[in-house]
Amino acid sequence: MDGKRLEEYWxxxxxxxxxxxxxWAVVAYGLGILLAPALNGVRVFGGAxxxxxxxxxxxxxxxIILIFVYANRMAKLDREYDVHD
Structure with missing residues (x-):
């Protein structure tokens, strides 16, 4: 792979x-910490x-979902740029 395609790949x-x-940061920090008090008015899964x-x-x-999304997208990207493990 030439330098330009390698740079595009990375x-x-x-x-x-x-x-x-x-x-992940928006969900973990934004929703899970910063907006948690506002979201606590809604009850889910047995009243939590x-x-x-x-x-x-x-x-x-x-x-966990993001891990699978990353693996799927990287497999497509590897095929597109003909990069093999």
Whole structure:
């Protein structure tokens, strides 16, 4: 792979990582900490406050989903740039 395509590949990889980390930070810190008091008025899953649930479980589920999204997108990117493990 030439230098220009390698640079494109890494720029797309870093952009993907940045975007997924932003999503995770918004859910974990924004919803789970900063907006938790406002969300606690909503009850879910047996009466647990939504803000508490996001902080304790929701952020973990989002993180797991983001791992699968990253693996899927990187597999597509690897095929697009013909990069093999």
């Amino acid at each position: 720029q797309k990889n870093l952009a993907l990582i940045r975007n997924l980390l932003v999503i 406050p939504l803000g508490f649930w996001i902080a304790q479980q929701g952020a973990i589920w989002v993180f």
